[in-house]
Amino acid sequence: MRNAAYYLIFFIFFVVIILPAFVAKSCNVLLPERPGEREKVEKPGELMVSLYVTSQKKIEKIPLEEYVKGVVAAEMPAGFKMEALKAQAVAARTYAYKRLRSLGGSGCSLHPEADICDDPTHCQAWITKTEMLRKWGIFAFYHYYSKISQAVNSTAGMVILYQGNPIDPLFFSTSNGKTENSEDVWGKYVPYLRSVTSPGEEISPRFVSVKEIPVEEVVSKLQAKWPDIVIDPKHPERQWKVLEVSEGGRIKTMQVGNKVIKGTEFRMLFELNSTDIKWERSGNNIKFTCKGYGHGVGMSQYGANAMADKGSNYVDILKHYYSGVEIQKINAGSN
Structure with a gap:
């Protein structure tokens, strides 16, 4: 039993200490510290x-x-x-x-x-x-x-x-179940960047995200972005309304006080994961719930993985x- 214990301790020591050190040392030889260090030799016809x-x-x-x-x-x-x-x-x-x-x-x-x-x-x-x-x-x-x-x-x-x-x-991490038309995000129609269904996104850890922001911070950010905005400082969310939804189910335009803004502007201002946004009051905060992560145009990476899995x-x-x-x-x- 004692010999078995010694062997076990030696094995653990070898795996945890000796082997990683040996591999790490080897990696310093195998892996270039600077990009392109071993890949600079150009082959004929190679781009x-x-x-x-x-x-x-x-x-x-x-x-x-x-x-x-x-x-x-x-x-x-x-x-x-x-x-x-x-x-x-x-x-x-x-x-x-x-x-x-x-x-x-x-x-x-x-x-x-x-x-x-x-x-x-x-x-x-x-x-x-x-x-x-x-x-x-x-x-x-x-x-x-x-x-x-x-x-x-x-x-x-x-x-x-x-x-x-x-x-x-174009590609992004996670959709809300559909991708976006290019013009709904950037205003430019691109024929191959069309809204399509993207099932299986629920497997993404970023499919649903929740973020709470204090009301005072929400109001100050809105006023800093649009100095002439007219907004209720105590209940700004009561003056928000979705005006137009994209084919991908995200906010395209919305009313914020006396302003009509793009969903992409709202998302960037509050650093939200997507423009599929729902909000509600939560004490002194406003709670934002988003579906998906990224701009939504082109290939969804988690959607691609779900398709590959099937x-x-x-x-x-x-x-x-x-x-x-x-x-x-x-x-x-x-x-």
């Missing part, structure tokens, strides 16, 4: 991306397919179904492909010398292998990186086209969320 890395304030040039792996790792939970990860990979590749200056693309408007940046509020999020290791931990890293690499490599070169041109494949492949998913598109291969190179 390269000029990526502006915000944290370093510099441009790195890396292969398109390696870039896509970093986007998928940053933008979608690695535990998602393979076909959902493939759909995300194709969307990420298409977004970059459309902006490649070497192919006549628009490039990054914030950083004119780059094709794209890693700021998710402007382009797409992107992380290095080292950042993936920190995000997932030592033991999960190899499984998740292998899974994402499979999703990217198996769809290498595939992009989303509408009438022969690459689309802007047997849809990545082409099915992309054609569902982007109306009238085709998925075709370009010579993007692969690793």
Whole structure:
């Protein structure tokens, strides 16, 4: 029994202390500390991306397919179904492909010398292998990186086209059961960004969110945003009314005191998860209940995972969320 106990203690010590240290040391060799450190060697015919890395304030040039792996790792939970990860990979590749200056693309408007940046509020999020290791931990890293690499490599070169041109494949986390028409959010009609049903969203931890804000803070934010607003300082919510609802079931326009504003403006002002908003008085607070998370246009990531869970492949998913598109291969190179 004593020997068994010693072996058990040694095993635990090895697994918890020695092995992680060994793997971490190995990772320092295998994983580049700087983006593109091992991926800079350009292969003949391989498309390269000029990526502006915000944290370093510099441009790195890396292969398109390696870039896509970093986007998928940053933008979608690695535990998602393979076909959902493939759909995300194709969307990420298409977004970059459309902006490649070497192919006549628009490039990054914030950083004119780059094709794209890693700021998710402007382009797409992107992380290095080292950042993936920190995000997932030592033991999960190899499984998740292998899974994402499979999703990217198996769809290498595939992009989303509408009438022969690459689309802007917008995506977001979670819908309220339907996606939005582009014009209902940004005022511009885009034929492939149409409202569609998106079942299975209830699995998302952000499907329903509740936020309470003190009445005084609500009023002060409204007055700061619109100095000429006329609003009841004690019961502002009594002067709110939904005027127009989008096809996706979210607030398009609403009355707030003497103002008519967009649902998107209201959402941003109070930092709410979506424009599917309900409100009620809760003591000295106003309680906001939202369904969904994100702008609602394009592919819902949790919806994509729900479709994959029911047997849809990545082409099915992309054609569902982007109306009238085709998925075709370009010579993007692969690793």
